[in-house]
Amino acid sequence: MGILALANATYTLGFSLLVASFSYLVAFVVQTKTHNAILASSIIACSLYSLMIYLVYAGGVANTGPLWVFIVAPVSMFIQGLKRGLIGLSIFSLIIVLIMFVPGEFFSNESYEPEFKLRFILSFLTVIFLSACYEYSREKSQNHTLQLSKQYEQLALTDQLTQLANRRGAFNKIEIEQARMARSKEPLSLILCDVDHFKKINDDYGHLTGDAVLIKLAERFKSLVRGQDMVARWGGEEFLFILPGTSVENAALVAQKIHDALAQEKIVHQGRELTITVSMGVVEMQVGGTVDTAINCADKYLYQAKNSGRNQTFPKLL
Numbered sequence: 001m002g003i004l005a006l007a008n009a010t011y012t013l014g015f016s017l018l019v020a021s022f023s024y025l026v027a028f029v030v031q032t033k034t035h036n037a038i039l040a041s042s043i044i045a046c047s048l049y050s051l052m053i054y055l056v057y058a059g060g061v062a063n064t065g066p067l068w069v070f071i072v073a074p075v076s077m078f079i080q081g082l083k084r085g086l087i088g089l090s091i092f093s094l095i096i097v098l099i100m101f102v103p104g105e106f107f108s109n110e111s112y113e114p115e116f117k118l119r120f121i122l123s124f125l126t127v128i129f130l131s132a133c134y135e136y137s138r139e140k141s142q143n144h145t146l147q148l149s150k151q152y153e154q155l156a157l158t159d160q161l162t163q164l165a166n167r168r169g170a171f172n173k174i175e176i177e178q179a180r181m182a183r184s185k186e187p188l189s190l191i192l193c194d195v196d197h198f199k200k201i202n203d204d205y206g207h208l209t210g211d212a213v214l215i216k217l218a219e220r221f222k223s224l225v226r227g228q229d230m231v232a233r234w235g236g237e238e239f240l241f242i243l244p245g246t247s248v249e250n251a252a253l254v255a256q257k258i259h260d261a262l263a264q265e266k267i268v269h270q271g272r273e274l275t276i277t278v279s280m281g282v283v284e285m286q287v288g289g290t291v292d293t294a295i296n297c298a299d300k301y302l303y304q305a306k307n308s309g310r311n312q313t314f315p316k317l318l
Protein backbone atom coordinates (compact mmCIF):
# COMPACT_ATOMS: atom_id res chain seq x y z
CA MET A 1 0.00 0.00 0.00
CA GLY A 2 2.93 2.29 0.76
CA ILE A 3 4.45 1.69 -2.68
CA LEU A 4 1.05 2.22 -4.34
CA ALA A 5 0.63 5.49 -2.45
CA LEU A 6 4.10 6.64 -3.60
CA ALA A 7 3.22 5.67 -7.19
CA ASN A 8 0.05 7.78 -6.87
CA ALA A 9 2.23 10.70 -5.66
CA THR A 10 0.64 10.69 -2.17
CA TYR A 11 4.09 10.89 -0.63
CA THR A 12 3.25 11.50 3.04
CA LEU A 13 0.89 8.50 3.16
CA GLY A 14 3.35 6.35 1.19
CA PHE A 15 6.30 7.19 3.47
CA SER A 16 4.15 6.73 6.60
CA LEU A 17 3.13 3.24 5.46
CA LEU A 18 6.70 2.30 4.57
CA VAL A 19 8.06 3.59 7.91
CA ALA A 20 5.33 1.59 9.69
CA SER A 21 6.29 -1.56 7.74
CA PHE A 22 9.94 -0.99 8.61
CA SER A 23 9.09 -0.63 12.30
CA TYR A 24 7.26 -4.01 12.20
CA LEU A 25 10.43 -5.52 10.75
CA VAL A 26 12.45 -3.92 13.60
CA ALA A 27 9.97 -5.36 16.14
CA PHE A 28 10.32 -8.79 14.55
CA VAL A 29 14.13 -8.61 14.77
CA VAL A 30 13.95 -7.39 18.41
CA GLN A 31 11.64 -10.28 19.28
CA THR A 32 13.68 -12.99 17.56
CA LYS A 33 17.11 -11.71 18.68
CA THR A 34 16.43 -10.48 22.24
CA HIS A 35 13.09 -12.18 23.10
CA ASN A 36 12.07 -8.83 24.62
CA ALA A 37 8.34 -9.18 23.88
CA ILE A 38 7.43 -5.97 25.75
CA LEU A 39 9.80 -3.86 23.65
CA ALA A 40 8.76 -5.59 20.38
CA SER A 41 5.03 -5.19 21.08
CA SER A 42 5.54 -1.55 22.14
CA ILE A 43 7.29 -0.79 18.83
CA ILE A 44 4.39 -2.34 16.85
CA ALA A 45 1.73 -0.60 18.97
CA CYS A 46 3.38 2.83 18.79
CA SER A 47 3.89 2.51 15.05
CA LEU A 48 0.28 1.39 14.54
CA TYR A 49 -1.09 4.19 16.74
CA SER A 50 0.99 6.80 14.87
CA LEU A 51 -0.14 5.52 11.49
CA MET A 52 -3.80 5.53 12.53
CA ILE A 53 -3.56 8.99 14.08
CA TYR A 54 -2.10 10.23 10.82
CA LEU A 55 -4.92 8.53 8.83
CA VAL A 56 -7.61 10.13 11.01
CA TYR A 57 -5.85 13.48 10.83
CA ALA A 58 -5.41 13.38 7.06
CA GLY A 59 -8.67 11.60 6.32
CA GLY A 60 -7.18 9.03 3.91
CA VAL A 61 -8.75 8.16 0.55
CA ALA A 62 -12.21 9.84 0.32
CA ASN A 63 -12.21 10.30 4.13
CA THR A 64 -12.24 6.52 4.69
CA GLY A 65 -9.04 6.55 6.78
CA PRO A 66 -10.82 6.21 10.16
CA LEU A 67 -12.25 2.80 9.08
CA TRP A 68 -8.78 1.30 9.62
CA VAL A 69 -8.80 2.45 13.23
CA PHE A 70 -11.03 -0.49 14.20
CA ILE A 71 -8.15 -2.95 13.80
CA VAL A 72 -6.19 -1.10 16.49
CA ALA A 73 -8.25 -2.44 19.42
CA PRO A 74 -7.89 -6.20 18.81
CA VAL A 75 -4.28 -5.92 17.61
CA SER A 76 -3.32 -3.82 20.64
CA MET A 77 -4.95 -6.28 23.06
CA PHE A 78 -3.45 -9.25 21.27
CA ILE A 79 0.15 -8.04 21.29
CA GLN A 80 0.18 -6.06 24.55
CA GLY A 81 -2.20 -7.93 26.81
CA LEU A 82 -5.13 -6.47 28.76
CA LYS A 83 -3.39 -3.96 31.03
CA ARG A 84 -0.89 -2.40 28.64
CA GLY A 85 -3.44 -2.70 25.80
CA LEU A 86 -6.03 -0.70 27.77
CA ILE A 87 -3.49 2.00 28.71
CA GLY A 88 -2.31 2.33 25.10
CA LEU A 89 -5.86 2.38 23.72
CA SER A 90 -7.00 5.00 26.26
CA ILE A 91 -4.20 7.38 25.19
CA PHE A 92 -4.88 6.60 21.53
CA SER A 93 -8.65 7.22 21.89
CA LEU A 94 -8.00 10.51 23.66
CA ILE A 95 -5.80 11.72 20.80
CA ILE A 96 -8.44 10.64 18.23
CA VAL A 97 -11.17 12.51 20.16
CA LEU A 98 -8.96 15.61 20.29
CA ILE A 99 -8.31 15.45 16.54
CA MET A 100 -11.98 14.95 15.71
CA PHE A 101 -13.70 17.22 18.21
CA VAL A 102 -11.41 20.07 19.27
CA PRO A 103 -12.11 23.02 16.98
CA GLY A 104 -9.26 24.99 15.48
CA GLU A 105 -6.85 25.19 12.64
CA PHE A 106 -4.48 22.49 13.92
CA PHE A 107 -7.09 19.73 14.06
CA SER A 108 -8.27 19.23 10.51
CA ASN A 109 -11.61 17.81 11.58
CA GLU A 110 -13.87 19.81 9.36
CA SER A 111 -13.91 17.05 6.73
CA TYR A 112 -15.89 14.64 8.94
CA GLU A 113 -19.66 14.97 9.48
CA PRO A 114 -20.60 15.49 13.17
CA GLU A 115 -22.83 12.34 13.07
CA PHE A 116 -19.96 10.31 11.61
CA LYS A 117 -17.51 11.47 14.30
CA LEU A 118 -19.90 10.66 17.16
CA ARG A 119 -20.83 7.23 15.81
CA PHE A 120 -17.24 6.49 14.93
CA ILE A 121 -16.03 7.18 18.48
CA LEU A 122 -18.92 5.23 20.05
CA SER A 123 -18.40 2.22 17.79
CA PHE A 124 -14.64 2.33 18.38
CA LEU A 125 -15.17 2.39 22.17
CA THR A 126 -17.51 -0.61 21.76
CA VAL A 127 -14.83 -2.52 19.85
CA ILE A 128 -12.30 -1.66 22.61
CA PHE A 129 -14.75 -2.93 25.24
CA LEU A 130 -15.40 -6.19 23.37
CA SER A 131 -11.67 -6.72 22.71
CA ALA A 132 -10.94 -6.13 26.41
CA CYS A 133 -13.64 -8.66 27.41
CA TYR A 134 -12.18 -11.19 25.00
CA GLU A 135 -8.61 -10.58 26.18
CA TYR A 136 -9.69 -10.77 29.83
CA SER A 137 -11.29 -14.21 29.36
CA ARG A 138 -8.37 -15.38 27.20
CA GLU A 139 -5.81 -14.36 29.85
CA LYS A 140 -7.94 -15.94 32.58
CA SER A 141 -8.22 -19.24 30.76
CA GLN A 142 -4.51 -19.17 29.82
CA ASN A 143 -3.54 -18.61 33.49
CA HIS A 144 -5.86 -21.42 34.52
CA THR A 145 -4.29 -23.77 31.96
CA LEU A 146 -0.77 -22.78 33.06
CA GLN A 147 -1.70 -23.38 36.70
CA LEU A 148 -3.17 -26.79 35.83
CA SER A 149 -0.12 -27.78 33.81
CA LYS A 150 2.16 -26.77 36.75
CA GLN A 151 -0.02 -28.84 39.09
CA TYR A 152 0.14 -31.87 36.80
CA GLU A 153 3.90 -31.46 36.39
CA GLN A 154 4.23 -31.31 40.17
CA LEU A 155 2.07 -34.42 40.53
CA ALA A 156 4.10 -36.29 37.94
CA LEU A 157 7.29 -35.57 39.90
CA THR A 158 5.92 -36.23 43.40
CA ASP A 159 5.36 -39.42 45.34
CA GLN A 160 1.74 -39.43 46.51
CA LEU A 161 2.34 -41.19 49.83
CA THR A 162 5.32 -39.26 51.22
CA GLN A 163 5.06 -36.07 49.14
CA LEU A 164 8.77 -36.44 48.42
CA ALA A 165 10.08 -36.27 44.87
CA ASN A 166 9.57 -39.58 43.08
CA ARG A 167 12.12 -41.32 40.89
CA ARG A 168 11.44 -38.98 37.94
CA GLY A 169 11.78 -35.93 40.23
CA ALA A 170 15.06 -37.34 41.54
CA PHE A 171 16.38 -37.86 38.00
CA ASN A 172 15.51 -34.22 37.16
CA LYS A 173 17.32 -32.95 40.26
CA ILE A 174 20.42 -35.09 39.56
CA GLU A 175 20.56 -33.82 35.98
CA ILE A 176 20.38 -30.19 37.17
CA GLU A 177 23.02 -30.79 39.84
CA GLN A 178 25.28 -32.69 37.41
CA ALA A 179 25.27 -29.70 35.06
CA ARG A 180 26.07 -27.40 38.00
CA MET A 181 28.82 -29.80 39.14
CA ALA A 182 30.42 -29.67 35.68
CA ARG A 183 30.55 -25.86 35.92
CA SER A 184 31.46 -25.36 39.57
CA LYS A 185 33.68 -28.47 39.96
CA GLU A 186 31.96 -29.05 43.30
CA PRO A 187 31.31 -32.67 44.28
CA LEU A 188 27.85 -34.28 44.19
CA SER A 189 27.03 -37.33 46.31
CA LEU A 190 24.12 -39.74 46.50
CA ILE A 191 22.96 -41.93 49.37
CA LEU A 192 20.73 -44.88 48.57
CA CYS A 193 18.86 -45.81 51.74
CA ASP A 194 16.71 -48.89 52.35
CA VAL A 195 14.60 -49.53 55.46
CA ASP A 196 15.67 -52.73 57.24
CA HIS A 197 13.14 -55.56 57.56
CA PHE A 198 10.30 -53.36 56.38
CA LYS A 199 8.32 -56.40 55.33
CA LYS A 200 8.14 -57.36 59.01
CA ILE A 201 6.55 -54.01 59.92
CA ASN A 202 3.88 -54.58 57.28
CA ASP A 203 3.38 -58.18 58.40
CA ASP A 204 3.27 -57.39 62.12
CA TYR A 205 1.29 -54.15 62.17
CA GLY A 206 -0.42 -53.96 58.80
CA HIS A 207 0.13 -52.09 55.56
CA LEU A 208 -1.35 -48.85 56.88
CA THR A 209 1.21 -48.73 59.67
CA GLY A 210 3.88 -49.45 57.05
CA ASP A 211 2.61 -46.44 55.07
CA ALA A 212 2.60 -44.22 58.17
CA VAL A 213 6.19 -45.25 58.93
CA LEU A 214 7.27 -44.29 55.42
CA ILE A 215 5.57 -40.88 55.80
CA LYS A 216 7.24 -40.24 59.17
CA LEU A 217 10.61 -41.40 57.86
CA ALA A 218 10.27 -39.01 54.93
CA GLU A 219 9.63 -36.10 57.33
CA ARG A 220 12.54 -37.14 59.55
CA PHE A 221 14.90 -37.45 56.58
CA LYS A 222 13.91 -34.04 55.22
CA SER A 223 14.60 -32.43 58.58
CA LEU A 224 18.11 -33.94 58.62
CA VAL A 225 19.38 -32.49 55.32
CA ARG A 226 20.09 -28.98 54.05
CA GLY A 227 17.68 -26.91 51.95
CA GLN A 228 19.69 -27.49 48.75
CA ASP A 229 19.66 -31.29 49.28
CA MET A 230 16.82 -33.49 48.09
CA VAL A 231 15.33 -36.61 49.61
CA ALA A 232 13.39 -38.66 47.09
CA ARG A 233 11.40 -41.85 47.33
CA TRP A 234 13.32 -44.11 44.99
CA GLY A 235 10.85 -47.00 45.24
CA GLY A 236 8.97 -49.09 47.88
CA GLU A 237 10.97 -48.61 51.09
CA GLU A 238 14.01 -47.12 49.36
CA PHE A 239 14.98 -43.45 49.60
CA LEU A 240 17.59 -41.50 47.65
CA PHE A 241 19.45 -38.53 49.12
CA ILE A 242 20.91 -36.11 46.58
CA LEU A 243 23.59 -33.96 48.19
CA PRO A 244 25.06 -31.17 46.02
CA GLY A 245 28.42 -29.69 47.06
CA THR A 246 29.08 -32.77 49.22
CA SER A 247 32.06 -35.13 48.98
CA VAL A 248 31.62 -38.84 49.61
CA GLU A 249 33.27 -38.41 53.06
CA ASN A 250 30.76 -35.71 54.02
CA ALA A 251 27.91 -37.82 52.62
CA ALA A 252 29.09 -40.63 54.94
CA LEU A 253 28.78 -38.13 57.81
CA VAL A 254 25.18 -37.35 56.72
CA ALA A 255 24.49 -41.11 56.63
CA GLN A 256 25.85 -41.46 60.17
CA LYS A 257 23.62 -38.55 61.26
CA ILE A 258 20.63 -40.49 59.88
CA HIS A 259 21.61 -43.68 61.78
CA ASP A 260 22.05 -41.64 64.98
CA ALA A 261 18.73 -39.79 64.58
CA LEU A 262 16.79 -43.03 64.04
CA ALA A 263 18.53 -44.68 67.02
CA GLN A 264 17.84 -41.74 69.33
CA GLU A 265 14.23 -41.05 68.43
CA LYS A 266 11.87 -43.92 67.67
CA ILE A 267 9.03 -43.63 65.17
CA VAL A 268 5.75 -43.41 67.08
CA HIS A 269 2.52 -44.51 65.42
CA GLN A 270 -0.81 -44.95 67.21
CA GLY A 271 0.95 -45.10 70.55
CA ARG A 272 3.39 -47.77 69.32
CA GLU A 273 7.11 -47.09 69.40
CA LEU A 274 8.84 -48.64 66.41
CA THR A 275 12.58 -49.00 66.18
CA ILE A 276 13.55 -48.38 62.59
CA THR A 277 17.00 -48.89 61.17
CA VAL A 278 18.24 -48.34 57.65
CA SER A 279 21.10 -49.55 55.49
CA MET A 280 22.79 -47.18 53.05
CA GLY A 281 25.20 -47.05 50.14
CA VAL A 282 27.08 -43.81 49.48
CA VAL A 283 28.59 -42.71 46.20
CA GLU A 284 30.15 -39.57 44.76
CA MET A 285 29.15 -38.84 41.19
CA GLN A 286 31.92 -38.61 38.63
CA VAL A 287 32.07 -35.74 36.13
CA GLY A 288 30.59 -37.13 32.91
CA GLY A 289 29.37 -40.25 34.72
CA THR A 290 25.80 -41.45 34.25
CA VAL A 291 23.09 -41.56 36.90
CA ASP A 292 22.65 -45.30 36.29
CA THR A 293 26.33 -46.02 36.97
CA ALA A 294 26.23 -44.02 40.21
CA ILE A 295 22.99 -45.67 41.38
CA ASN A 296 24.33 -49.16 40.53
CA CYS A 297 27.43 -48.41 42.56
CA ALA A 298 25.35 -47.13 45.54
CA ASP A 299 23.14 -50.22 45.22
CA LYS A 300 26.21 -52.46 45.41
CA TYR A 301 27.32 -50.75 48.64
CA LEU A 302 23.77 -50.96 50.01
CA TYR A 303 23.78 -54.70 49.32
CA GLN A 304 27.07 -55.01 51.22
CA ALA A 305 25.59 -53.07 54.15
CA LYS A 306 22.60 -55.44 54.21
CA ASN A 307 24.84 -58.50 54.02
CA SER A 308 27.05 -57.19 56.81
CA GLY A 309 24.18 -57.17 59.28
CA ARG A 310 22.14 -54.04 58.29
CA ASN A 311 21.87 -50.69 60.17
CA GLN A 312 25.11 -49.47 58.61
CA THR A 313 26.54 -47.61 55.62
CA PHE A 314 29.01 -48.73 53.00
CA PRO A 315 31.73 -47.96 52.05
CA LYS A 316 33.17 -47.56 55.54
CA LEU A 317 34.71 -44.11 55.44
CA LEU A 318 34.38 -42.97 59.06
Ligand SMILES: Nc1nc2c(ncn2[C@@H]2O[C@H](COP(=O)(O)OP(=O)(O)OP(=O)(O)O)[C@@H](O)[C@H]2O)c(=O)[nH]1
Binds near residue numbers: 209211235306
Ligand atom coordinates in the same frame (compact mmCIF):
# COMPACT_ATOMS: atom_id res chain seq x y z
N1 LIG B 1 3.26 -50.22 53.60
C1 LIG B 1 3.99 -50.16 52.49
N2 LIG B 1 4.83 -51.16 52.20
C2 LIG B 1 5.57 -51.12 51.10
C3 LIG B 1 5.47 -50.02 50.22
N3 LIG B 1 6.32 -50.22 49.19
C4 LIG B 1 6.95 -51.41 49.42
N4 LIG B 1 6.50 -51.94 50.59
C5 LIG B 1 6.87 -53.19 51.22
O1 LIG B 1 8.23 -53.15 51.63
C6 LIG B 1 8.64 -54.51 51.80
C7 LIG B 1 10.05 -54.66 51.34
O2 LIG B 1 10.46 -55.95 51.67
P1 LIG B 1 11.84 -56.55 51.28
O3 LIG B 1 12.25 -56.04 49.92
O4 LIG B 1 11.75 -58.02 51.45
O5 LIG B 1 12.84 -55.91 52.27
P2 LIG B 1 12.84 -55.78 53.83
O6 LIG B 1 11.74 -56.53 54.50
O7 LIG B 1 12.88 -54.31 54.10
O8 LIG B 1 14.20 -56.44 54.20
P3 LIG B 1 15.65 -55.90 53.93
O9 LIG B 1 15.54 -54.79 52.92
O10 LIG B 1 16.40 -57.05 53.39
O11 LIG B 1 16.15 -55.40 55.21
C8 LIG B 1 7.66 -55.40 51.03
O12 LIG B 1 6.85 -56.08 51.93
C9 LIG B 1 6.78 -54.37 50.28
O13 LIG B 1 5.43 -54.80 50.16
C10 LIG B 1 4.52 -48.99 50.54
O14 LIG B 1 4.35 -47.99 49.81
N5 LIG B 1 3.82 -49.10 51.68
